[in-house]
Amino acid sequence: MKTINILLATLLIVSFSACYSVRTAGNSGKVPPGQAKKANGSKSAKPYAPGQRKN
Numbered sequence: 001m002k003t004i005n006i007l008l009a010t011l012l013i014v015s016f017s018a019c020y021s022v023r024t025a026g027n028s029g030k031v032p033p034g035q036a037k038k039a040n041g042s043k044s045a046k047p048y049a050p051g052q053r054k055n
Contacts, residue, residue, distance in 0.1 A: 031039070033048035
C-alpha cells in the first residue's frame with residue numbers, strides 16, 4: 001500500500017511539473033532591435049529598428 005501511494009505521488013508530481021506554457025513578453029513575439037542584433041551577431045541595431053526597415 002505504501003509503494004502504491006509513493007508511486008501515485010511521484011506520478012502526480014511528474015505530470016504536473018511537465019505542464020507549463022511558454023509566453024512572450026506581451027508584444028506578440030516581437031523582439032527589441034538590440035536583442036535582434038545580438039541574436040544575429042550584427043554590429044548595428046539600426047536595420048532592426050521599425051523605422052529603418054525597407055519592405
